[in-house]
Amino acid sequence: MGVDLSDLLPKRKLEIKELSGKPLAIDAYNAIYQFLAIIRGESGEPLMDRRGNITSHLSGLLYRTSNLVEMGIRPVYVFDGKPPELKEVEIRRRREIKEEAISKYEEALRAGDLAEAKKYAQMTSQLKGPMVEDAKRLLTAMGIPWVQAPSEGEAQAAHMAIRGDVWATASQDHDSLLFGTPRLLRNLAITGKRKLPGRDLYIEVEPELIELSRVLSELGIDRERLIEIGILVGTDFNPDGIRGIGPKRALKLVKEAGGLEGALGRLGIRPSFDPSEIKRIFLEPEVTSDYKLEWREPDEGEVMGFLCGERDFSEARVRNALEKMKAGIKRAAATRTLESFFG
Numbered sequence: 001m002g003v004d005l006s007d008l009l010p011k012r013k014l015e016i017k018e019l020s021g022k023p024l025a026i027d028a029y030n031a032i033y034q035f036l037a038i039i040r041g042e043s044g045e046p047l048m049d050r051r052g053n054i055t056s057h058l059s060g061l062l063y064r065t066s067n068l069v070e071m072g073i074r075p076v077y078v079f080d081g082k083p084p085e086l087k088e089v090e091i092r093r094r095r096e097i098k099e100e101a102i103s104k105y106e107e108a109l110r111a112g113d114l115a116e117a118k119k120y121a122q123m124t125s126q127l128k129g130p131m132v133e134d135a136k137r138l139l140t141a142m143g144i145p146w147v148q149a150p151s152e153g154e155a156q157a158a159h160m161a162i163r164g165d166v167w168a169t170a171s172q173d174h175d176s177l178l179f180g181t182p183r184l185l186r187n188l189a190i191t192g193k194r195k196l197p198g199r200d201l202y203i204e205v206e207p208e209l210i211e212l213s214r215v216l217s218e219l220g221i222d223r224e225r226l227i228e229i230g231i232l233v234g235t236d237f238n239p240d241g242i243r244g245i246g247p248k249r250a251l252k253l254v255k256e257a258g259g260l261e262g263a264l265g266r267l268g269i270r271p272s273f274d275p276s277e278i279k280r281i282f283l284e285p286e287v288t289s290d291y292k293l294e295w296r297e298p299d300e301g302e303v304m305g306f307l308c309g310e311r312d313f314s315e316a317r318v319r320n321a322l323e324k325m326k327a328g329i330k331r332a333a334a335t336r337t338l339e340s341f342f343g
Contacts (some may be wrong), residue, residue, distance in 0.1 A: 002039065003230040005174045008217050009245045014116065014185075019167075020072030021332065024185060028077040028146065029127060032135060034172075035060025036125035041047035043114045044121025049312040055130055058138055058311060061234040063188070065144055070328035072335070074295050076166060077139055077146040080153040084281050086237040086273070090137070093239060098124050108268035111335060112211035124255050134311075141302035142325065147291045151340035155179045155285035176237065178210055178227050178282045184210040227282045231275050238273040248270060299331055 033199035039056040039247040041044055046056040083091065108117035139146045149156035162329050168183035169176040176184045188203045216222060220227075232250035234241025242264075245253070253263035258276055300322055307313035330342035 003174050003178065003233060003235045005177070005226075005230065005233065005247050008219060008229070008251060009174065009177075009210050009214075011186075011210045013184050013207045014209050015073055016073075016175070016207060017275060019185075019207070020121075020215055021074070022167040022333070023074040023076060023165070023168040024068075024162045024168055024170045024188070025147075026075050026077050027153050027169070027173070027176075028079045028190070029156060030171045030173060031064070031077070031126055032060070032127055032131075033056045035064075036127065037123075039120065040121055042118070043109060044118035046121075049310070050321065053134075053311060053312050055313070057127070057135055058307065059313075061135055061138055062142075062313075062318065062321050065139070065142060066324045069144075070186075070324040070327055072332045075144060075170075076160075076293055077135075077154045078157045078160070079136070079145065079146060079148050081148060081150045081156075081286075084151060084237065084279065084286075086277060089237045090236045096229075098126065115224075137306060141306060142298045143296035145291075145293045145295060147288075147293075149287050151286040152179070152281075154181075155282075157181065159285070159287040159289070160291075161290070166167060177210065177215065178223075178230050178235070179285055180212070180282075182212050184212075186210070221251070221255065222336055224279070224283070225254050225259065227255050227279055228263070228275070230282075231260060231278050232263065235278060237278045237281060238271070242267065242269060242271070272340070297327075298325050 034326070035057045036262040037055075039059050043148035046054045049058055050056055063077060064090060096195075101120045104120040105115075108114075108120060113309070136146055147160070148154060152175075153171065154169065154171060154176045158176050159164070160166045161169050161181045161183065170185045170186045170187055170188045174184065185207060187207045189205070189207075212223070216226065229247065229250040231238060232242050232245045232253065233247055250263075253266065254260060257263040257266050264271065265273075300319075303322060304315065304318060307318050308315045
């Protein structure tokens, strides 16, 4: 889910070419769940090889990543680790939604309503251990670095951006801002289209950049107050938030009352959760600096052997994706050579 602060956040549109040459930390689970939801067959079934292994996420990773590299972007994928205990409520809520969606999906299939089946199928995605290992194996073969976070992937990505190892965090969720990323990049896709959840409808989208310094300046708050606004609205660690409080009212309350404690006092509410513990998760997240980011040319034999030999991908389509990557790497190398020559 993530915290929804979209009504408050100043943002600017970007052209994808503006990201050329920039390293980006991509929230791996966020991206993979998108692929699992969207890349499906007519009746909503995920792509699978002949042995029954799900391959929708591998297809998305291959083609999205090759497009990014072709444009000169240097992606690094950050994988979630063990979630904080406070996230258990949200995890249970997501599990219940999936179980209900599975029931409705099967019901629609029995009724022969493929459009309805596909709608519910998109809500049933589950990312299991072997699928994660397959994703990491593919990225390694493609020459794309990945980082295993000890806990929340968005916290790790924000840490990498704060250190200057990447230019921005790429995710659809706003949580990265609460974790302190200087820049959040949303809608990172080459196609310019995104499917609306649960509907057979695509809308035009452009990458958008949200800069934390601008957010705090225009709202007249600091990062701790931004976290408190998130807590009032609802985060993954208190998904229900405070009933009836949206982003704009939360901002007004926090500013007028001098913080979360004063805001809760004005509302006459004693929350069932511990706000200080949620703030600690955002301000002092569990992250690691033990990683090394290296981009290299794809190992064509390894990629072809895995995707085509083991997972039944089309050889022509995989070769085309690899050619895109190699062309992007070649152009990027030439650009860096020219920059160093004229610098």
